[in-house]
Amino acid sequence: MRVFTKATALVATSALLLGVSACGQSASTGESADAKQTVTVWAWEPTVKKAVQGFESKHPNITVNVVNAGSSNDEYTALSNALTAGKGAPDLVQLDFNAVPQFAISDGLEELSQYGFSKKMLADYTKGAQSGISVNNGIYGVPIGGGPMALFYNKEIFDKAGVTEAPKTWDDYYEAAKKIHALGPDYYITNESGSDAGMALSLIWQAGGHPFSVKGKDITINLTSDPGVKHYVDLWQKLIDEKLIDTKTQGWTDDWYRGLGNGHIASLAIGGWMPITLQTSSAEASGKFRAAPLPVWSDSDTASAENGGGALSVVKGSAHAAAAYEFAKYVGYGEGEKTLTDNGIVPDLTRTLSSDEYLNQPKEYFGGQEINKVLAQSAKNVTSEFQFLPYQVYGGSIYPDNISTAFTDPGSKTLAQGLADWQSALVKYGEEQGYTVTTK
Incomplete structure (x- = not known):
């Protein structure tokens, strides 16, 4: 994104x-x-x-x-x-x-x-x-x-931290985050600074969330009580509070690519288009990365989402x-x-x-793993539709204004408060554009 x-x-x-x-x-x-x-x-x-x-x-x-x-x-x-x-x-x-x-x-x-x-x-x-x-x-x-989502992770760092297999659930992910951060103060399972609405919405989508409903000129926004939003908030607020993620490094910067290359940012839950970027911009980690299914919210869950x-x-x-x-x-x-x-x-x-030609392709950067099999399964597991706002580009532009401090200065605002503020701004703007906007 x-x-x-x-x-x-x-x-x-x-x-x-x-x-x-x-x-x-x-x-x-x-x-x-x-x-x-x-x-x-x-x-x-x-x-x-x-x-x-x-x-x-x-x-x-x-x-x-x-x-x-x-x-x-x-x-x-x-x-x-x-x-x-x-x-x-x-x-x-x-x-x-x-x-x-x-x-x-x-x-x-x-x-x-x-x-x-x-x-x-x-x-x-x-x-x-x-x-x-x-x-x-x-x-x-x-x-x-x-952009079917997957977890791209540095196996060398995970192994060093005692995480011997990719997290299957988000609870496993949280436990892995603690072990990776124990390697040193500058080791994190991932980075997140609240700058990308698309990433948050993708994870809410995967959690079964439907924060936006659009029917013609009628819009319903629920970023406060939607069950998928609550799953997302509960996990990421815990990661923020316990300082288990890097909230300072911005994505798509030299520092970000460097962190992925040297293992200080040990994984990314992101769209399946990411491997090309890893190979070209974080070449130092070649052979160390692997791909795994996106962690799920319960042992019986298989859901994925697009990013x-x-x-x-x-x-x-x-x-x-x-x-x-x-x-x-x-x-x-x-x-x-x-x-x-x-x-x-x-x-x-x-x-x-589903073709053999696509599925059976070992990738050197990923230690010879046939990662397309992971991506293909993820695409199949995107089972529910997800609606975006008819002014989603604008919505994404104001997301950091409302959310970023929840990550970078957590004492000033919680993630739930940030999403509530974003919702208010989205409602106000939608009404100004002639939509009838209701909230839950």
């Missing part, structure tokens, strides 16, 4: 809620997929560009221009500004699953069944991916990679919408999907997840 800055997301949200559409012709007057044309794609995932050559060889009249408009927060701002201005928007855009509803509801995306994305095709994806692109019974993106993952969505009003959809379909449903999977993307198609 990526951290949103407040200023960035505020720009994105204010533009989105105007309900404007992209520049160019509407789908009904746009060019057919057979016409000679250039499709512009905004995507930060570098493997999307690697699929272009294969697509263009099959569609010689279509040129695909992939542009990195910045990581998700930067791209969302640029897209929103283009939608507002009525010019400069791409034909196709990469979106995190949690951002799809906001752009779809604000009329910024084309519904894809008109181009041939059928319910039968949708059923070929994991439940997490299906949920990620489905908004108000419409389909607003072609999934290009998932990250996303889709390629056709921007509303694109003059090349049909061709843009064809490229998205090639990348996420056709032959191009193999290109992404071969380069480390976790597939969303169940046929790929």
